[in-house]
Amino acid sequence: xxxxxxxxxxxxxxxxxxxxxxxxxxxxxxxxxxxxxxxxxxxxxxxxxxxxxxxxxxxxxxxxxxxxxxxxxxxxxxxxxxxxxxxxxxxxxxxxxxxxxxxxxxxxxxxxxxxxxxxxxxxxxxxxxxxxxxxxxxxxxxxxxxxxxxxxxxxxxxxxxxxxxxxxxxxxxxxxxxxxxxxxxxxxxxxxxxxxxxxxxxxxxxxxxxxxxxxxxxxxxxxxxxxxxxxxxxxxxxxxxxxxxxxxxxxxxxxxxxxxxxxxxxxxxxxxxxxxxxxxxxxxxxxxx
Ligand SMILES: [Zn+2]
Numbered sequence: 001x002x003x004x005x006x007x008x009x010x011x012x013x014x015x016x017x018x019x020x021x022x023x024x025x026x027x028x029x030x031x032x033x034x035x036x037x038x039x040x041x042x043x044x045x046x047x048x049x050x051x052x053x054x055x056x057x058x059x060x061x062x063x064x065x066x067x068x069x070x071x072x073x074x075x076x077x078x079x080x081x082x083x084x085x086x087x088x089x090x091x092x093x094x095x096x097x098x099x100x101x102x103x104x105x106x107x108x109x110x111x112x113x114x115x116x117x118x119x120x121x122x123x124x125x126x127x128x129x130x131x132x133x134x135x136x137x138x139x140x141x142x143x144x145x146x147x148x149x150x151x152x153x154x155x156x157x158x159x160x161x162x163x164x165x166x167x168x169x170x171x172x173x174x175x176x177x178x179x180x181x182x183x184x185x186x187x188x189x190x191x192x193x194x195x196x197x198x199x200x201x202x203x204x205x206x207x208x209x210x211x212x213x214x215x216x217x218x219x220x221x222x223x224x225x226x227x228x229x230x231x232x233x234x235x236x237x238x239x240x241x242x243x244x245x246x247x248x249x250x251x252x253x254x255x256x257x258x259x260x261x262x263x264x265x266x267x268x269x270x271x272x273x274x275x276x277x278x279x280x281x282x283x284x285x286x287x288x289x
Contacts, residue, residue, distance in 0.1 A: 001158045002216045003076040010078020011104065014071045016111040016140075070141045071109060077161050078107050078137075081168040084210040088271045089175075095273060096177045105171040106136040107164075114138050128163055130170035132179075137167040153231035158221030162204050162228060162262065169203030170196075178280065191285075198261045199279040201229065205265020212266075222266065229258040 082104050089102040108114060113123045118133020124140040131138065144155035144163075153159065173179070173196060208217060208225070232255075268275075278284065 001161065001218070001221045003073065003080070004214075007076050007214070008079035008083050009075045010082055010107060012071050012075040012078060012107045012109065014066055014109045015114065016066055016109050068141075073157075073160075074107055074109065074139070074141075074164065077164050078105070078168070080211050080215060081165060081207050084207050085168070085172060087210070088206070092272055094176050097175060103135070103175060105130075105168060106134070108136055108138050110138060110140050111142070112140075114140075128167055130167045130174075132170075132174045135171060135174065137164065137171065139164070139167075147228065147231065151231045153228035154224040156221070156224035158217060159224040159228040161221075162208070162225035165204030165207045166200045168207065169200035172203050173199065176276070178276070195279050198257055199276065201258050202261040202265040202279070203271070205262040205267075206269055206271045208262075208266045209269030225262065226259055229262050230255045232258065 082102070086102040089097060090099065093099045108116075111124065113121055115121050116129075116131040116134060116138055117136065119129075119131035122129065122138065124142065127143050128137065128139045130136070141160075144153075144160055147153035147159075148155040178196065178199065204225075208222075211217065
């Protein structure tokens with residue numbers, strides 16, 4: 001993947017290296033955010049165990065990280081998603097949006113914990129997430145180290161792009177009015193959650209499809225994203241953490257499904273309303289969308 005300088009930039013705020021004033025890990029903030037925000041795939045409770053060393057005060061985030069070029073990297077990536085989604089919103093004229101221009105999301109880079117502006121205070125341990133109230137994606141870049149070393153994912157650039165694309169997918173859902181709450185009554189909360197997550201993976205794939213020529217996305221890039229998609233399937237995370245998995249507690253979809261929908265989005269690039277609505281078709285079980 002190549003991010004060149006002529007690309008549009010997204011709006012990224014670098015809050016890393018701020019002071020650690022609040023207790024990390026527990027508290028009301030963490031509970032609040034667990035209910036509202038959308039994650040990449042790590043249940044906050046499980047995340048606490050995975051990165052317990054960090055959240056519990058063992059390991060520490062090093063330095064401020066501000067000189068590492070990450071703000072530059074993420075603003076180019078976010079800019080690429082802006083370009084693609086503006087175009088898709090124009091072309092698809094979604095009934096709820098009626099051809100209005102795509103509203104760009106913000107992104108906040110943080111370390112340790114962050115005030116999300118409507119979804120509470122979140123510790124790094126929850127992993128990247130999107131807060132619908134502030135329309136922002138929140139990311140502690142050190143997550144990718146954990147992803148590779150502890151979950152068997154990849155920290156390659158495009159794998160990170162997939163994760164950001166997934167969170168931007170939640171933003172697209174927010175704009176288009178897809179939300180867990182409106183479907184859980186007829187489908188159960190868990191199923192509605194899985195539909196949302198698989199659709200977000202699909203939307204990440206749609207972005208990658210439309211960005212692939214400009215960003216020179218190649219097979220190795222896709223392989224790194226698929227490795228990550230596989231590593232954060234609920235069954236994988238649970239197997240790693242507990243030695244076995246419990247399908248009834250899944251909320252993001254199994255590894256094969258995450259893979260399947262990212263791939264389908266990447267191959268078809270189809271962001272039409274009809275295709276997106278299918279993720280919420282009552283006659284189709286969430287696990288065989
Ligand atoms: Zn998600």
